[in-house]
Amino acid sequence: MAKAVKKTKEAKAKSILSNEALQFLKNYINNPSPVGFESSGQQMWLDYIRPFIDEEMTDPYGTAVGIINPGQPFRVVIEAHADEISWFVNYINNDGLIYLKRNGGVDHQIAPGQRVIIHGKKGPVKAVFGWPAIHTRINNPEKEQAPKVENLFLDCGARSKKEIEDLGIFVGNVVTYQEGFDELANNYFIGRAFDNRIGGFMIAEVARQLKANKKKLPYSLYIVNAVQEEIGLRGAEMIARRIKPNVAIITDVTHDTSTPMINKNIEGETSCGKGPSLSLGPAVHNKLLQLVQDVAEHKSIPVQLRAVSRSTGTDTDSFAYANDGCPSVLISIPLRYMHTTVEMLHRNDIEQTIQLMYETLLTITPKTNLSYFS
Numbered sequence: 001m002a003k004a005v006k007k008t009k010e011a012k013a014k015s016i017l018s019n020e021a022l023q024f025l026k027n028y029i030n031n032p033s034p035v036g037f038e039s040s041g042q043q044m045w046l047d048y049i050r051p052f053i054d055e056e057m058t059d060p061y062g063t064a065v066g067i068i069n070p071g072q073p074f075r076v077v078i079e080a081h082a083d084e085i086s087w088f089v090n091y092i093n094n095d096g097l098i099y100l101k102r103n104g105g106v107d108h109q110i111a112p113g114q115r116v117i118i119h120g121k122k123g124p125v126k127a128v129f130g131w132p133a134i135h136t137r138i139n140n141p142e143k144e145q146a147p148k149v150e151n152l153f154l155d156c157g158a159r160s161k162k163e164i165e166d167l168g169i170f171v172g173n174v175v176t177y178q179e180g181f182d183e184l185a186n187n188y189f190i191g192r193a194f195d196n197r198i199g200g201f202m203i204a205e206v207a208r209q210l211k212a213n214k215k216k217l218p219y220s221l222y223i224v225n226a227v228q229e230e231i232g233l234r235g236a237e238m239i240a241r242r243i244k245p246n247v248a249i250i251t252d253v254t255h256d257t258s259t260p261m262i263n264k265n266i267e268g269e270t271s272c273g274k275g276p277s278l279s280l281g282p283a284v285h286n287k288l289l290q291l292v293q294d295v296a297e298h299k300s301i302p303v304q305l306r307a308v309s310r311s312t313g314t315d316t317d318s319f320a321y322a323n324d325g326c327p328s329v330l331i332s333i334p335l336r337y338m339h340t341t342v343e344m345l346h347r348n349d350i351e352q353t354i355q356l357m358y359e360t361l362l363t364i365t366p367k368t369n370l371s372y373f374s
Contacts, residue, residue, distance in 0.1 A: 021201075025198075027044065028041065029181045029194065029197055029198075030180070032119070032176040033083055033084055035084070035103050035230050036083075036103070036174070037119070038228075042062055045082065046064050049223065052066070053223065061234070061238060063224065063227050063236075063238065064225045065243075067220060068207065068217060069216070071220060074218070075220045075246050076219050076222070076246065076249070077224050077243060078206060078221070078222075078224070078357055079199075079225075080199025080200045080252065080315075081200075081227070081236070081315055082225045083229055085103065085106040085230050086175055087101065087175040087176075088100060088102070088172060088174060089170065089171050089174075092171070095159060096160050096161060096163055098118070098127070098153060099150075104230030105230060108148060109146070110341065114178075114341060115127075116176060116177055117177075118154065118169055119174050121168040121173070125167050125168070127157075127175075128156075129152060130155040156169070177192050179191075179192070180341060184344070187346055188272070188345070188347070189344070189347065190342045190343065190344045192342075194253060194335060194345055195252070196229065196251075198253065198333060198345060199253070202333070202350060209358050210358070215362065226315055229315055236315035240319045247368075248316070250329070251357065252315070252330065252332050253335040253338060255267055256334040258270075259337075269304075270304050272335070272336060272344065273348055274349075275303050275348075276331050278292060278296075279305075279312055279316070280305060280307050280308065283308075283330075284312065285327035286372070291370075292360050296356055298359075302352065316328050316329070331353060333349050333353050
């Protein structure tokens with residue numbers, strides 16, 4: 001009998017993510033949304049979230065917002081960022097090879113051999129990061145060059161600068177890695193740009209749950225998918241000033257530190273499949289964090305803890321220090337291989353992070369006392 005009850009509970013937990021939601025996640029992850037060029041992904045996100053919200057708005061740089069119960073004096077934000085790391089076309093040589101600059105913290109060491117899309121003026125163009133064959137390098141292993149931004153190049157099949165320009169490729173065009181959402185064993189997902197479109201997916205699913213369960217909130221909820229986080233939290237900085245929230249709940253990814261070559265003495269201990277990670281640091285409001293921890297305990301949602309020192313490195317910082325100060329908390333999802341094309345996370349963590357945000361929103365009211373002083 002106990003086993004039957006356990007199976008029922010597991011089935012109920014898995015039902016949080018519908019087939020429709022998983023199909024949206026796949027499409028959303030595969031869709032390119034590089035820093036500064038997020039509009040196509042933002043439109044996709046708005047189209048998906050529209051049935052669950054009352055109003056929507058966007059700002060001049062592309063941050064997208066869904067609003068539930070608008071017009072209330074007390075305002076709560078749940079937020080993720082929509083942008084992904086990428087490359088810029090920087091220089092085209094006479095042989096038709098393309099050299100690049102970073103757009104965000106893209107990892108040059110994983111680039112050789114990768115397939116990419118150049119988003120040219122005439123449409124997308126396929127290309128590859130070329131790299132000398134091992135046969136040409138093996139005789140001088142001590143002098144082997146490591147991949148660096150200055151020696152990486154793209155080859156799209158063109159053999160002159162004119163052929164490149166005929167394809168609609170010019171300096172300033174953005175370059176993204178090809179799509180690749182997939183599922184691995186034991187409920188793991190992989191893809192590029194889970195940092196942090198998984199956050200955009202999760203806040204959309206929170207809105208879906210509120211609608212499906214017919215919850216009436218005693219405040220205005222702003223579901224914010226911000227742009228330009230990867231180059232300095234810029235989108236969050238702009239939208240925080242516009243909304244002026246009373247409370248902000250930020251979701252982003254954090255490092256799974258259980259893989260090789262990561263020093264837990266420095267990075268702490270966080271693992272995929274063990275629940276969302278709660279950050280502790282100056283930008284994280286202690287009383288709001290305690291409220292989230294109490295919710296997690298009451299609802300039996302496992303959480304992990306991570307110290308972040310003087311900065312969270314996420315949009316939490318922009319919301320916390322905006323306007324007159326906004327009590328903010330960071331709920332992160334553990335991720336392996338951040339800023340690569342095979343970022344990996346666990347389905348259970350997605351479901352539990354959605355549940356924790358949802359239950360926290362049902363706990364907060366305009367009368368919630370977040371003052372440090374009696």
